[in-house]
Amino acid sequence: MSAIEVSGLTMRYGDVVAVDGLSFTAEAGHVTCVLGRNGAGKTSTIEALEGLRRPTSGRLSVVGFEPHRDHAALVLRIGVMLQEGGISPAVRVGEIVRCTAALYPAAVDVAELLDQMGLSALQRRTYRQLSGGEQRRVALALALVGRPQVAFLDEPTAAVDPEGRQVIRRIIADLRADGVAVLLTTHDLAEAERIADRVVIIHEGGLVAQGTVEELTSQAGRGDELRFGAPSGLDTAALSAYLGGWDRAPVTEVAWGEYRVGAGATPELIYALTTWLAYYDLPLGDVRTRGRSLEEAFLQLTGARSGRPEVLPPQPARPRAPALEPERERERLELTYDPSWDWDR
């Protein structure tokens, strides 16, 4: 049995369908990241799992309990960190953590928890006197004080400085090691890529993908690319032809003087590119290679455009570099290539 099981969940508010037949699972000892744009249905789903909302239809199970019906049993076993904190600004750090500990029959040692969170020195401060990152850590402490089997963390690292992020990441790693099922939401896809064992992507109330980060980023593997800087206005069609043809290595000028080659950055490709540029005596700016990021996978899966189109059709080239017949050109370049050339000379 999975720690969290969602099957056919539908949440309707009047005429608005917030969640539509959603199914996924999350395991104990795993960090599961729920991704989705604003309004995708993340909050409704998580609040249904916390038992705060009654599902319109579908089945939910959290460590074996039906969240809404078995609310009293459930709340002893879950910890919730809200995005908005849910903490009165006038309350002191030590006060609210101790009070929350008193709500649970088997709470952790408060002094130890505060120490682990790096909050010991801030006990006498009121919540409003804390920085954004410190406030997130207090909210996290409240979620963990009751030794939860499932932790629901809503945007745990939003507005947190790099040092605070380290603390929060370490604590999430500890939870995972202790066998806690961690379900977290974030808009920071790089953060999700870093900490998630599994990712669940929700779009318009339904599941669009779930799996490990690797599984998601390698799906539909159009992600590999090589980017380079060169003078604007290159004949991209010619370069693409030289690099192996539009189908295998499409070249587009994605911004002024910034080019993208839609192909895996093999040494051969880089060699051919630099050779072509050298032939026309063109300068080369930075060259970057990378695989597809979770962000790109997310944007593709949720049907978004990232602002820079992934593949543009060849643009009519401004005649800067002469467009030569590619096969002949390649031959000539290969002929002039001398492997004994001393590059350091």
Added chain:
Amino acid sequence: MRPLLAQTRVELAVTLRNGESLLVTLGVPIGTLVFFTLVDVLPTDGDAVDFLTPGVLALAMLSTAFANLAIATGFDRSYGVLKRLGSTPLGRGRLVAAKTLATVTLLALQAAVLVPIALGLGWRPDVETAPLLVAIGLGTVSFCGLAMLLAGRLSAMVTLATANAVFVSLLVLSGMVVPLDRLPSVLSWTSRALPSTALTEAFHGSLDHSGSVPARVWPVLALWALGTTALAVNAFRWDPDH
């Protein structure tokens, strides 16, 4: 029991740390009592302190059980405090109990401050315990119900503004400071339908030497207590977004 007491302590700590709530719950009643006793501007017969004290005690109840509770709960709701507590083992029942306990503690604190001041200013009450306690009970429930009705539906800022406006209006209209018979007759008759007026009259009846509690205050207080509680239970939203 431990969760209830822990939550009550936090509720009290937050209120007592908050300057505005201290001003409303202690500053205004003490100021009113002392100022109008020492400065003879009120159109009262006899000793001003004998007229003022029952009204000021009712005013103190209004400030704590209505204004302060409404404002604090409104902000709790908007900060998501209520939502967070909804996913802890505290539960709604114990949260309401904690707020009630905190309110009753504050009322006792107010009485402990105001009564000695009034006695020092020359107040000599003639206490009828039973009607006094019933009036305190019904008055507290009416004010709390009204507070929860506002805080459970309106945004924090609108709750704050509305609670303050209602507080000041009731202060003026309920015979707490200005005697009812000095108000225009339409106002003074409408005013008798208010829970704050009924409470003030009940306090006068059970604390003044002359007279007793007029029977008409009981149905008024009972109806407000039942009505606001029923409405608040139905209208209250725990979540700030709904």
